[in-house]
Amino acid sequence: MAKILMKGNEAIGEAAVRAGGLHYFAYPITPQSEVGEYLVKRLPEVGGVFVQAESEVAVGNMLFGAAASGKRVFTTSSSPGISLMQEAISYIAGAHLPAVFINIVRGGPGLGGILPAQSDYFQATKGGGHGDYRLLVLAPSTVQEAVDLVMLAFDLAHKYLNPVMVLGDGMIGQMMEAVEFPESIKETDDPMTMDWPATGCEGRDPRIIKSLYLDPQALEKNSFALADKYKKMKEEEVRYELYKVKDDCQVLLISYGTMARICQTVIDEMEEEGVSVGLLRPITLFPFPENEIREQAWKENIRAVLSVEMSTGQMVEDVDKAVQGRKPVEFYGRTGGIVPSPEEVKDYILKILGKK
Amino acid sequence: MPEAKLKIFERPKSFTDVVTHYCPGCTHGIIHRLIAETIDEYGIRGKTVGVAPVGCSVLIYNYFRTDFLEAPHGRAPALATGIKRVSPELIVFTYQGDGDLASIGMGEIVHAANRGEKITVVFVNNAIYGMTGGQMAPTTMPGQVTTTSPMGRDVSQAGYPIRMSELLSTLRTPAYIERVSVHNPHNVIRAKKAIKKAFKNQMEGKRFTFVEVLSTCPTNWGLTPDEAQNWLEDNMIAFYPLGVFKDTYYDNDEEGQK
Amino acid sequence: MSQYEVTFAGFGGQGIMTAGQLLAYTGMNAGKQVAWIPSYGPEMRGGTAYCTVVVSDERIGSPIINRPQGICVFNRPSLDKFGPRVKPGGLLIINSSLVDATSDRDDIQVLEIPANDIAQKAGSGKATNMVVLGAFVGATGIVEFDKLKETLTEKMGRKKDLLQINYKALDEGYELGRKAKEEKVKG
Missing domain, CATH: 3.40.50.970 (Thiamin diphosphate (ThDP)-binding fold, Pyr/PP domains)
Structure with missing residues (x-):
């Protein structure tokens, strides 16, 4: 189509x-x-x-x-x-x-x-x-x-x-x-072929839900x-996406949804400026890509992990749990309907790297 | 050939073969039976889905040989709406007590009635919370002693009991609303007729049917079963008159707005 | 340029959202990545309605665009609000029929177009947005003009009378934009 x-x-x-x-x-x-x-x-x-x-x-x-x-x-x-x-x-x-x-x-x-x-x-x-x-x-x-x-x-x-x-x-x-x-519209399974729905108990034992x-x-x-x-x-069912996670990345961003797109722009712009940053974008928030974050975060080149959210800090708790204290876990977020601009996220990354 | 014996009384086919958990003298068993007989007589056991409330009758599904859903407190009409809209070929009924339907579930019952959901609601009004141990219900009588109205229901604080049949009758959409009682055989027979009529209405595709059944709770009223039946007759019926409140057929498709 | 961002801003009812959507459709039909981002909520009630369109050869990142390359302002409040936000080297189109001021920035290209007047002459003031959109495409070339007209036909094919007026409005605007681009190149 x-x-x-x-x-x-x-x-x-x-x-x-x-x-x-x-x-x-x-x-x-x-x-x-x-x-x-x-x-x-x-x-x-x-x-x-x-x-x-x-x-x-x-x-x-x-x-x-x-x-x-x-x-x-x-x-x-x-x-x-x-x-x-x-x-x-x-x-x-x-x-x-x-x-x-x-x-x-x-x-x-x-x-x-x-x-x-x-x-x-x-x-x-x-x-x-x-x-x-x-x-x-x-x-x-x-x-x-x-x-x-x-x-x-x-x-x-x-x-x-x-x-x-x-x-x-x-x-x-x-x-x-x-x-x-x-x-076309997906043909879904007929409930009569399932062993749990309440379809009326004609010809079978009653079901209690x-x-x-x-x-x-x-x-x-x-x-x-x-x-x-x-x-x-x-x-x-763990699903996630890596964006420009490379061997020379200094900061690993963790961000999802709209916020993750802003992080992509941040990464593109910083790449041009010679600062290598990568993104792991969870697609499933539960189950959380905990092992995958740990694997990336523990790599030697990563100096810090930054959870970027449109909240005052929620997913960062799961990120923290995944990283298990091996690397500093930082948080940057805005909320109340304010969406962080690429510029402010960039500034925060530079601050983490001691460049600002 | 042995002489054929005429069976004049038996357990309804729609009942399971177990003993209920209800207290001695409780009328839930009678009301369950009226519904089970109705399902048997119409031959609809295989396409009936019941929705259980929260309250003494939460375990109603253990006694019926039909599919059953168990609703959160007060939400049975919403569950019934959901399954009936998605599977209109089913016969769907809810069974709800007075705390469930007239207190926490007031929003759901009024709107299901007003939308004209093609379901049957059996509302058991015994003027008290049973399962939680005899607290004041929205239908508790003025002056009636309960564990949360130890001096009797004070209408200056709690208002007067809610008459659900009357309240729902103010709505234009419902097809059938009747209040009956099961405190003596004569009334049990009338109650059966009402429940049958409600199911019949639903089978014919008519909108929302509602039968309020005045019921006793000897345990929490602190009376013997006999005394409880008399108390119902002497106190409740004067406030909750029996009879048909609504019996019309409103269907926008066929007859327009009458 | 691999990505271009433009904001259209004006009063509600000036066809701001439609102009943006038509550009986004055209970009999509040309095989590009596109996003159309409206303002919603309280900002809709502050005298300006605006939307931003991103047209890109690559996957589009941030939908929050604070400094677009192009901004088209249809009224005075929009000029005041958005004029300063044009990215240096970018383009600001001002509807001079309704805006009696201009921008004093010298790091951007400013194009003043009497869009309402041109639209009136073309047959309807409602086509003001098409004049501006035509000028924008003429001045930037981020989508092919023929593709834009094709998309307009696809979207409005049933309203023949209006379609003719819109074609005319687009043409007039496009000419002004194209000329401005040539002058810039020469200049």
Whole structure:
């Protein structure tokens, strides 16, 4: 299919449709309301379902019910809305159901602002709601990658029977870039061929989809079953990209999403000025490319590792854990909707290198 | 040939063969049975999905031979919305108590009703929180003693009990709303009719059906089962009148806005 | 040049976003990497609407462009806000029909175009954005002019009347831009 120029939010909606995600429940919130506005027109064309719920609490729980059908279901929201969905996300994880949550992050805490931020890293990667569970978290840095990762998110949600979050930001949602989609809508598996959905018990034993285990042995068993899935994700799903990580790099940048693109510009400009800097861009935030960061960071030429974020310092804790104290781990971040410019990141790198 | 015996009473096919965890005298068992008989009589066991609440009846799925989902507290109508919209061929019902539906789940029930979701809600109103041990519910009677209203429900602080059937009847979309009781055989028969009618409505594609069932809680009311039934009749029915509150068919596609 | 960045800025309703999108589409059709980045949020309410377009031969990095090579300002607040941000050696196009001031910078090329007047003569004031876009492409050559017109046809092919006006507006603007480029080369 030919490339088309599309706004991130609309491209995300179309990507979900192409992935067979035809069941959408949502509540409007800036800066991602265009997704719903796009899908309310698009879904009826393909026999899909669109429900505008009364709240994000209801959205999460509608997804819970819809996910139990075995079909591909999703929502999009932004930070405060995602907070309200945490109840359902915990239940969906506990009940081993697949659902995709797309968070176009805005600045917080509280009502915060509507401009791009990365301040939901903790909420996304550490569980977010109550109980022993994780989300698989994918972080796109371009509109095309948002499309690719949204489609991947559905596959992974069904592979692991676990909620998957795509963590974008207002910049990815609002900007237009050239994107390509697969020609046709993906044929998804028939729920009747699966051994877990609530399809009506005709011809088989009834199924109960639940997260309540009053017997501690049984609850522990369920929690360890979840833990096994997260272990498998760590083994099989780590995704990242290296940008200009070379043998003479002095500083290793760790950055994701929109922020990582700014770091690329920083690296290009510093290369011209004769300062070699490289970037490791996590694409999966959970599982986190911990081993890969360690491997790069421990190389002799690396003098420091710098986590660059649109937050006051969240991912840096995971970077710190990965580096295990062998190299200095630095942090640079802006937040509240302020996106660091290449110039200020450059200045900070020069400061680390004692050149400013 | 031995003479054929006429079976006049049996366990509904939609029930599992286990003993429930409910207290002696509790009417949940009766209400469960009315639903199970309805499912049997319509032959819809294979395409029915129930949604369990949080409360005494959270374990309802252990007693039914149908698929079941277990909702967070109060969210059963949202789960029911989700699965029914995605799989409209299913028959979907929620079973909710008064704390679940009229307190924490007030938002979900009102909006599911207003959207006209094609689901059936069985609302068990026993005027108290059962599972957590007898606290005041939004439907607790004025002056009624509970563990969190030890001097009796004080309406100057807690307001008056919420009449859910009346409240939902103000909405235009729902197809059918009735309040029944199960405190004596006559009323049990009426309750069965109401539940059957609600399911029938759903099978015919009509919008949102709701049956409120007045129920007893001898344990937390501190009464014997007999006393509890009398207390329900003497105190609750005056405030929660029985009857049909709504029985219309509103469908935008076929009949337009009436 | 492997990457070019341009900001279009003006009032809401002046076709700022459309001009930027048309340029981005054209770049994409020419096989380049493109990004169109709008202003959103409170900045939309401050009298100026703006968008930035990046056209590049390589993968595009930062979508935050503080110092673009090119800036086209459609009104006075935009000149005040963006005039100082043009990268040295870059281009500033000013819509002189509405802006009664100019830039005193001598490290950039400044091109003043009475875009509203030209658009009116071409048939509609609504084509002001096309005059400016034509001038920008004429002065920089970052996309082929024929490709730009092709893309305009692709996007607006159904509105024949408007299309003719827009063609004319683009042509007039392009000529002014091209001349300015020649003069710069000679100068």
